Amino acid sequence: MSSSTIFSRSTTFILFLFIGLITNVQAVDFHVKRYGARANGNSDDSQAIMKAWKDACSSTKPSKIVIPGGRYVVDSMKFQGPCLAPIHVQVEGRLQAPTNIKKMRNDASWIVFQYINGLTVSGKGTFDGRGSLAWKQNQCASSGKCGSLPISLRFFSLNNSLIKDITSTDSKFFHMNVHNCRNVTLRNINIDAPGDSPNTDGIHIGGSSGITIHDARIKTGDDCVSIGDGSQQINVEKVTCGPGHGISIGSLGKYKNEKPVSGITVRDCTITNTMFGVRIKTWPASTKGIASNMQFENIVMDNVGTPILIDQQYCPYGTCHHQVPSRVQISDVGFKNIRGTSTTQVAVKLVCSRGYPCKNVKLSNINLKYSGTNGTAISECSNVKPAVVGRVVPPACTRAFAA
Structure with missing residues (x-):
């Protein structure tokens, strides 16, 4: 333990x-x-x-x-x-x-x-x-201004x-x-x-420590649970998520002087009909940051877009400087006992920063199948060499991602 x-x-x-x-x-x-x-x-x-x-x-x-x-x-x-x-x-x-x-x-x-x-x-x-009336006034996606509601x-x-x-x-x-x-x-x-309700994150945590989410049922239009900078010793367990965007750490690196994220555990959750499963997301051209000791364990994915994702090129509004790598250092990440179905062929996607490659990422006992009729599930990697423990399906890093 x-x-x-x-x-x-x-x-x-x-x-x-x-x-x-x-x-x-x-x-x-x-x-x-x-x-x-x-x-x-x-x-x-x-x-x-x-x-x-x-x-x-x-x-x-x-x-x-x-x-x-x-x-x-x-x-x-x-x-x-x-x-x-x-x-x-x-x-x-x-x-x-x-x-x-x-x-x-x-x-x-x-x-x-x-x-x-x-x-x-x-x-x-x-x-x-x-x-419902306010959602029609939400201009977050079009303008990037998300604080008006x-x-x-x-x-x-x-x-x-x-x-x-x-x-x-x-x-x-x-x-x-x-x-x-x-x-x-x-x-x-x-x-x-x-x-389809925009930016209706279920529970967002930031700048906090010793927070436990236990037994939650979340249906929403964005992240079911999102964990921002300065979060330490966060325990998320027995969450049923979907629809929505899954359970996320980040996005990180957008603002100056962001505090480290560490000691995050997500376990015993079920994620259904979501855009993503569990993910860590940081902005390109970001400020310096640290995200470490993050564990995702015993999670069932049912009809999920991308079940496992590290995205250090996160750019939801299309106005980012992708040529400048993220400066958030991701390390000590574990994905363990994760099973279910992916609606895209890329069931596992680990896109790390070329300036600050991910360190000590481990895949243990993964079993994810593509629910489509053509092809099988694959995984994509860049700037990371994950350790593999037990049976991992799809095999780790079957394809390189051009970052």
Whole structure:
């Protein structure tokens, strides 16, 4: 067992122990309907919910905000700490975002939880981004300007926290963004958006450590899980992904002073009807960076475009300087026990930087078959010499990729 796995499981155990001790203390309940929330699907309930938050956050005893069943139309809300005691937000109703982004406050996110230690967000409720109109306004692919639409749920500077059982649907942009957090678990999460909804990443992680995603069902129009710079000791397991673009590390190298990525484990996942499977992506002509100790294990691919991919020429908008190689050093990568079907013949594609070739890449027990009628699966490689352990189908580097 790797040191990163031991670290991840230890921090998860400590987190659950911490939360268990909290829940044994009788929490003070704050029901949002007592603060004037109507839950009728028409009235703006933002102020009532924020009043409940203010009182709960000021409580010296552990507190619980209860959002019961019903439809709550809410504008941008910021649940900000620090709070005086651990706090639990129990969502049983359906929170609905404004459909017209012009009517939202000028925020980059719809709902934000930030600067909180010991937060729990749970319940069978739904955060409904109502993004179908906003998707038509998305100009990310045409202009490269991708920051004009709000993220549905932003978790910023949380410590020792648990997000569980909730659903996010039809976000205008990313569903969930975990940034600058420590020891946070997302468990039993449901994310749902159409496969053609642009830039609706399921869960994006950046600048965080000790993050665990356990048991998630993600259907979306972009990456099911994406892991950005500064991510350390991230554990992704038992994720069912598809439709979407798969599970990704990156893209990396676009901005100055990006922090290293290391200690990433993706295991026991099923990826179905996606554009990609598991991939690492960095920009050409990038800034310097490091991405190391990344393991992908026990993954089933069902009807996936390219199941295994390292792409150091990532350029989604077609305006890159491909003649300048990526300067992100990728090393210590393992693809182990990955099986299933590819919808393209190139089932394994390892395109590394000619300036910074990949180091210590290992393929172990791979069995990927091309689902088409003509030909068999192949693999392409450039600037990498992967080690092979066990049976690997298609054979490693059956064709050189002209990088």
